[in-house]
Amino acid sequence: MSQGVKVGLLGWGTVGTGVTRIFQNSQDLLAKRSGTTITLGKIADLDITRDRGVKVDRSLLTTNAEAVIQDPEIQIVVELIGGIEPAKGFILKALKAGKHVVTANKALLAEHWDEIMSTARDSSADIYFEAAVGGGIPVVQALNDGLAPNHIQGIFGIINGTANYILSQMKKGQSFDEALAEAQAKGFAEADPALDVKGGDTMHKLVILAAMAFGRRVAPSDVHVEGIDQLTAQDILYAREELDKEIKLLGIAKQTKDKQVQVRVHPALIPGDHLMSAVHGVYNSLYVIGDAVGPTMFYGKGAGEMPTASAVVSDVIFIARNIHMGVAGNVPSVYYLPQAAADSLPVEPIAELVSQYYLRFTVKEEIGVIAKIAGILSEKGISIEAVIQKDAHKENVVPIMIVIHQAKEKDVTAALETIDKMPFTVQPTLKIRIEDID
Amino acid sequence: MSQGVKVGLLGWGTVGTGVTRIFQNSQDLLAKRSGTTITLGKIADLDITRDRGVKVDRSLLTTNAEAVIQDPEIQIVVELIGGIEPAKGFILKALKAGKHVVTANKALLAEHWDEIMSTARDSSADIYFEAAVGGGIPVVQALNDGLAPNHIQGIFGIINGTANYILSQMKKGQSFDEALAEAQAKGFAEADPALDVKGGDTMHKLVILAAMAFGRRVAPSDVHVEGIDQLTAQDILYAREELDKEIKLLGIAKQTKDKQVQVRVHPALIPGDHLMSAVHGVYNSLYVIGDAVGPTMFYGKGAGEMPTASAVVSDVIFIARNIHMGVAGNVPSVYYLPQAAADSLPVEPIAELVSQYYLRFTVKEEIGVIAKIAGILSEKGISIEAVIQKDAHKENVVPIMIVIHQAKEKDVTAALETIDKMPFTVQPTLKIRIEDID
Numbered sequence: 001m002s003q004g005v006k007v008g009l010l011g012w013g014t015v016g017t018g019v020t021r022i023f024q025n026s027q028d029l030l031a032k033r034s035g036t037t038i039t040l041g042k043i044a045d046l047d048i049t050r051d052r053g054v055k056v057d058r059s060l061l062t063t064n065a066e067a068v069i070q071d072p073e074i075q076i077v078v079e080l081i082g083g084i085e086p087a088k089g090f091i092l093k094a095l096k097a098g099k100h101v102v103t104a105n106k107a108l109l110a111e112h113w114d115e116i117m118s119t120a121r122d123s124s125a126d127i128y129f130e131a132a133v134g135g136g137i138p139v140v141q142a143l144n145d146g147l148a149p150n151h152i153q154g155i156f157g158i159i160n161g162t163a164n165y166i167l168s169q170m171k172k173g174q175s176f177d178e179a180l181a182e183a184q185a186k187g188f189a190e191a192d193p194a195l196d197v198k199g200g201d202t203m204h205k206l207v208i209l210a211a212m213a214f215g216r217r218v219a220p221s222d223v224h225v226e227g228i229d230q231l232t233a234q235d236i237l238y239a240r241e242e243l244d245k246e247i248k249l250l251g252i253a254k255q256t257k258d259k260q261v262q263v264r265v266h267p268a269l270i271p272g273d274h275l276m277s278a279v280h281g282v283y284n285s286l287y288v289i290g291d292a293v294g295p296t297m298f299y300g301k302g303a304g305e306m307p308t309a310s311a312v313v314s315d316v317i318f319i320a321r322n323i324h325m326g327v328a329g330n331v332p333s334v335y336y337l338p339q340a341a342a343d344s345l346p347v348e349p350i351a352e353l354v355s356q357y358y359l360r361f362t363v364k365e366e367i368g369v370i371a372k373i374a375g376i377l378s379e380k381g382i383s384i385e386a387v388i389q390k391d392a393h394k395e396n397v398v399p400i401m402i403v404i405h406q407a408k409e410k411d412v413t414a415a416l417e418t419i420d421k422m423p424f425t426v427q428p429t430l431k432i433r434i435e436d437i438d
Numbered sequence: 439m440s441q442g443v444k445v446g447l448l449g450w451g452t453v454g455t456g457v458t459r460i461f462q463n464s465q466d467l468l469a470k471r472s473g474t475t476i477t478l479g480k481i482a483d484l485d486i487t488r489d490r491g492v493k494v495d496r497s498l499l500t501t502n503a504e505a506v507i508q509d510p511e512i513q514i515v516v517e518l519i520g521g522i523e524p525a526k527g528f529i530l531k532a533l534k535a536g537k538h539v540v541t542a543n544k545a546l547l548a549e550h551w552d553e554i555m556s557t558a559r560d561s562s563a564d565i566y567f568e569a570a571v572g573g574g575i576p577v578v579q580a581l582n583d584g585l586a587p588n589h590i591q592g593i594f595g596i597i598n599g600t601a602n603y604i605l606s607q608m609k610k611g612q613s614f615d616e617a618l619a620e621a622q623a624k625g626f627a628e629a630d631p632a633l634d635v636k637g638g639d640t641m642h643k644l645v646i647l648a649a650m651a652f653g654r655r656v657a658p659s660d661v662h663v664e665g666i667d668q669l670t671a672q673d674i675l676y677a678r679e680e681l682d683k684e685i686k687l688l689g690i691a692k693q694t695k696d697k698q699v700q701v702r703v704h705p706a707l708i709p710g711d712h713l714m715s716a717v718h719g720v721y722n723s724l725y726v727i728g729d730a731v732g733p734t735m736f737y738g739k740g741a742g743e744m745p746t747a748s749a750v751v752s753d754v755i756f757i758a759r760n761i762h763m764g765v766a767g768n769v770p771s772v773y774y775l776p777q778a779a780a781d782s783l784p785v786e787p788i789a790e791l792v793s794q795y796y797l798r799f800t801v802k803e804e805i806g807v808i809a810k811i812a813g814i815l816s817e818k819g820i821s822i823e824a825v826i827q828k829d830a831h832k833e834n835v836v837p838i839m840i841v842i843h844q845a846k847e848k849d850v851t852a853a854l855e856t857i858d859k860m861p862f863t864v865q866p867t868l869k870i871r872i873e874d875i876d
Contacts, residue, residue, distance in 0.1 A: 022587050022730055032653065033586040035770025130584065136731035138584020145583070146568065146576020148471040149460050149751035215470065275737065278716050292460055292748035293574035296738035299713065300731060310730035313587035325765040332473025332759055 004037035005320040008068035008099075010090055011080035012045035012061075015104060015131070017052040018309025019078065024054060026313075034317045036324040041074045042067060069094045075328075076319050078312060079103040088112060095125045100328055102315040104131035104308060110204035113217050124329035126322065128315035133205040134159055134284045136307030137300040138314065142288070143212040150290025152213035154254040156437045159205045161282035161302040162189045162196035163228050163249040167267075168280045170233045171240065188282055188303075198227035199249065199265040206251035209286075210263050213253055216345045218263045224350035226266035230430055234390075235360060238401055242388045243358070245269040246277040250435065260348040268435040269358050276437055287437055295438070351410035356385070356434035359412075361400040361419065362427035369424050370400060376418050377404065380411040397426050403434070443472070443758040444479035446506035446537075448528055449518035450499075453542060453569070454483070455490040456747025457516065462492060464751075472755045474762040479512045480505060507532045513766075514757050516750060517541040526550060533563045538766055540753040542569035542746060548642035551655050562767035564760065566753035571643040572597055572722045574745030575738040576752065580726070581650040588728025590651035592692040594875045597643045599720035599740040600627045600634035601666050601687040605705075606718045608671045609678065626720055626741075636665035637687065637703040644689035647724075648701050651691055654783050656701045662788035664704035668868055673798060676839055680826050681796070683707040684715040688873065698786040706873040707796050714875055725875055733876070789848035794823070794872035797850075799838040799857065800865035807862050808838060814856050815842065818849040835864050841872070 009016050023030070023040055030038045040060055048061040062068065069077060069090060077094040079101060081087040087105055094101050096119065103109070109116065109132055120127040130140045134157070143152065158164050165188050169179035180197065183189040195201040203225045210218045228249050239245045247267050254262040270276055275297055279285040284302025289295050301307035322328035363369050374384055388401040404412070416429045447454050461468070461478055468476045478498055486499040506512060507528060515532040517539060519525040525543055532539050534557065541547070547554065547570055558565040568578045572595070581590065596602050603626050607617035618635065621627040633639040641663045648656045666687050677683045685705050692700040708714055713735055717723040722740025727733050739745035760766035801807050812822055826839040842850070854867045 018730070025729070026587055026589065029587055029589065033582070033770065136728075137734060138580050141579070141584045142576050144471070145756060146579045146752050147748065148755045149464055149467055149748050151464065151467065273716075275713065275716050278711075278713050290574075290748060291463070292456070292744040292751075294739045294742075294745055296575060296736075298734075298736060300734035304732075306730040307732055310585065310587050310728060313730075314584050317586045318583060321770055324770070325763075325768055327763040327765050330763055332471065332762070 004039060005034070005075050005323050006039055006041035006073045007076045007078060007316055008041050008071060008074040009043040009078050009080065010065050010068055011082070012043050012048070012052065013080065014305045015308045015312065016043070016045070016080045017054055018305035019080070019312050020052070020054050020056050021306070022309050022313045030313070030317060034320040034324060036320055038316060038320045042071055044068045065090055069097060069099065074099065075323055076100045076102060076316055078316065079105060080312070081105075082107070084108055084111065091116060092119050095119045095123045095127065098123055098125055100126040100319045100323070102128050102312055102319065104129065104312060106132040106201070106204040106208060110207040110220055113207070113211060126319055126328055126331060128318060129208070130315050131308045131311035133208050134286055134298065135300065135302040135304065136310040137284060137286065137298045137302070138311065139286045139288070139298045140208075140212060141314070142298060143209070147288065147290050147293060147296070150292045152255070152288065152290055154289045155209050155213055155252070156276065156287040156435070157202070157206065157209065157251040158248055158276060158279050158285045159251050159302060160196050160202045160249060161284055162193065163202070164279065164284070165282045166197065167228060167236065167247060167249065170231065171236050173233055175233055176229060176231060197229050199225040202249060202251040202265045206253055206263060206265060209251070210253040210261065214255070214261055214345055216261065218261070218347060222263065222347045224264040224266065228267050231267060234399065235430070235432070238388060239269050239358070240272065242401070243269065243386075243403065244272040245434070246272055247432065248276060248279070252435070256348055259345065261345050262348050262353065264350060264353075266433060268433050270435050270437050274437055289438070351413070353409040354406055355409065356406050357404050357412055358432045358434055359402045359404065359416070360430040361402065361425065362429070363398060363400060363424045364426060365396045365398045366424055372422065372424070373400070373402065373419055377415050380407070380415040382407045382411060382415060442475035442477060443513050443761050444477055444511045445514045445516060445754055446479050446509060446512040447481040447516050447518065448503050448506055449520070450481050450483035450486070450490065451518065452743045453746045453750065454481070454518045455492055456743035457518070457750050458490070458492050458494050459744070460747050460751045468751070468755060472758040472762060474758055476754060476758045480509055482506045503528055507535060507537065512537065513761055514538045514540060514754055516754065517543060518750070519543070520545070522546055522549065529554060530557050533557045533561045533565065536561055536563055538564040538757045538761070540566050540750055540757065542567065542750060544570040544639070544642040544646060548645040548658055551645070551649060564757050564766055564769060566757060567646070568753050569746045569749035571646050572724055572736065573599075573738065573740040573742065574748040575722060575724065575736045575740070576749065577724045577726070577736045578646075578650060579752070580736060581647070585726065585728050585731055585734070588730045590693075590726065590728055592727045593647050593651055593690070594714065594725040594873070595640070595644065595647065595689040596686055596714060596717050596723045597689050597740060598634050598640045598687060599722055600631065601640070602717065602722070603720045604635065605666060605674065605685060605687065608669065609674050611671055613671055614667060614669060635667050637663040640687060640689040640703045644691055644701060644703060647689070648691040648699065652693070652699055652783055654699065656699070656785060660701065660785045662702040662704070666705050669705060672837065673868070673870065676826060677707050677796070678710065680839070681707065681841065682710040683872070684710055685870065686714060686717070690873070693783075694786055697783065699783050700786050700791065702788060702791075704871060706871050708873050708875050712875055727876070789851070791847040792844055793847065794844050795842050795850055796870045796872060797840045797842065797854070798868040799840065799863065800867070801836060801838060801862045802864060803834045803836045804862055810860065810862070811838070811840065811857055815853050818845075818853040820845045820849060820853055
């Protein structure tokens with residue numbers, strides 16, 4: 001019925017090596033689950049001499065990506081180069097040549113969603129990207145298929161393993177800098193860790209999740225993004241000991257009651273007994289709430305050679321099955337939704353967010369400081385739920401932690417601007433949103 | 439391209455009502471995600487007069503299941519009757535009539551897997567059953583698609599919400615009987631709770647999971663099954679306080695090093711800081727380990743009207759999409775594997791299991807009892823890791839808890855037989871296996 005499906009790889013780094021390893025170890029599964037034979041046709045990388053510890057026919061290797069894209073026998077192109085260019089050019093060219101594409105490239109999808117999706121649609125080519133979010137966790141497919149009958153009400157994702165590793169280490173008492181250095185030493189963090197710790201990587205993944213969940217393309221610039229680099233080990237400790245909460249870097253995509261969506265990335269205090277609080281180290285987890293199914297959670301390794309390769313190859317199997325059945329390129333897919341269909345869901349500005357907050361003031365140890373802070377908060381209609389005061393860390397400087405009842409973000413911001421200008425304030429106030437995740 | 443797909447329901451109870459509710463609330467999603475129009479064609483139930491609180495055209499209702507199966511316009515039959523007959527007869531008839539079938543019927547699938555799958559294959563009809571395991575959690579699909587490139591090494595499932603609810607209540611100090619009565623009062627447990635608390639329901643689901651994971655049909659009679667009805671609140675308390683472990687009713691399907699599979703259902707002590715220990719109340723959770731992806735976890739509501747309906751309708755969407763594309767009935771699917779393909783994976787007899795165990799002896803308070811117990815264990819080569827002795831509960835009777843190092847089940851059973859015959863033994867010894875879940 002079929003002559004088999006040939007796959008070309010662009011990029012033979014960590015994940016690409018994992019993909020070749022799965023082709024080596026699991027031919028039986030690839031055939032059983034796709035109904036056809038799937039083989040590697042070509043592998044392109046700038047470095048084709050380094051030993052990856054995996055056996056491949058050396059005649060498959062090339063330094064020329066075009067040779068993969070233009071090979072008439074190759075029906076599926078797997079892009080594992082990462083970054084915007086040259087990956088973007090290769091993907092568009094492959095789609096236009098009628099190749100189906102599998103990619104793990106979250107930055108590219110987040111930044112150029114419309115162009116890539118419309119090129120795929122116009123070319124009757126499929127594009128799949130399970131590995132772009134949550135590594136090996138099959139959450140893209142869950143949103144597309146397993147939870148298909150659900151209007152998604154909210155997604156709360158721990159989707160950056162590096163940041164979660166750093167927070168887990170800080171909970172053990174390490175400083176942010178120590179934890180980051182350890183993550184780098186262990187290979188979990190890039191030399192330039194900004195995308196991980198400042199929230200950019202989480203934002204990229206969240207933009208993709210929002211598109212899947214709401215059929216709504218959110219521009220990266222519409223996402224409010226904060227990282228974890230302002231947190232101290234003490235924030236994490238106080239959260240746990242005084243409030244029974246954990247601090248996690250969350251990507252949040254949520255429908256509001258008035259038909260808007262919230263799409264935001266920031267550290268958040270979550271209940272200490274919530275399942276998401278038990279997600280430690282480099283693991284990822286997505287808490288997804290549907291109107292029919294209720295709360296669900298998907299957990300697993302968010303990065304690494306074999307978990308990410310698992311997601312990539314699951315997409316390859318899916319496409320190969322469709323090629324085998326003669327329907328590839330025609331599979332209805334909610335993420336091809338034209339933008340117009342979702343224009344009724346505007347992004348709520350972060351200033352309009354209503355939330356509880358944890359505020360950490362760093363002030364001079366003077367009589368009446370708490371009263372003054374409370375007074376300024378009160379002027380903005382903000383009421384206090386709890387105050388935690390600790391001993392002075394160094395001469396005359398104390399941290400004061402205040403948990404406030406629900407308030408509007410812009411009121412909190414305004415109050416903090418005033419407080420941060422007061423003579424008793426030593427350091428800008430840190431605010432962390434409190435999320436119930438429900 | 440398509441004239442739309444008509445669906446017939448057999449059984450309009452709780453889940454059937456949820457399905458009609460989704461058809462009412464989420465027509466937009468059904469159309470977007472399937473590419474076609476999906477409508478309800480007929481609904482059969484013995485009682486078509488009771489108000490379900492959901493609007494349906496009364497002309498769709500019938501008391502005659504045959505009218506659904508034989509309706510030439512209906513392409514998908516959803517079976518939500520449950521139990522073996524008449525559900526089995528209806529499903530076989532529908533498949534033979536070329537209808538695709540969606541079912542939530544775990545007992546039927548577990549008991550008659552081969553007959554149902556081969557009838558589907560011979561009729562070029564699809565059968566989907568996401569709702570049969572884990573309610574709304576899309577785990578069947580994850581095994582079939584999202585984790586497709588993985589050789590599944592192990593599945594550990596909390597897949598009976600009633601049993602998990604009872605254990606959660608016992609942790610708060612209720613007796614088994616009190617917790618069961620409360621579960622029944624809240625509608626979580628059937629009037630006859632045997633299938634839930636004695637492990638039969640978990641076994642049915644595990645048989646299905648094993649078929650998905652290993653492509654291997656396991657006969658229900660090959661599964662070792664124990665329930666939770668022998669546990670006391672004290673076992674749960676000691677586990678937590680003395681051993682930092684939780685007791686959960688697990689369904690376990692696991693590959694052994696010597697190419698066998700373990701397929702067993704029993705209460706198990708698991709690490710207190712494991713994610714599966716944080717699964718409380720009626721929630722379900724499946725911890726699935728693949729050779730590429732590593733550990734993953736899928737969590738959500740394992741029962742109830744809307745979660746189960748979510749899973750049912752996700753299957754309906756999938757089939758409707760395939761009908762729309764003209765490939766329904768031809769989708770390669772690992773669970774159609776002929777039995778022969780899996781004969782190399784025999785089920786390991788429970789007597790051969792190697793595990794750590796928690797043993798609770800109930801003995802007369804006499805000098806030298808622990809030494810005698812230790813002696814008998816030692817004769818079987820079993821060594822002790824920890825002993826917990828509590829005060830006498832009632833006159834002269836004490837529980838003694840012993841944790842033993844890894845031992846073979848048959849040696850433990852033999853030692854306990856000897857111990858239970860000793861004059862100091864008041865009550866048969868309880869043994870609970872200790873699982874690391876990794």
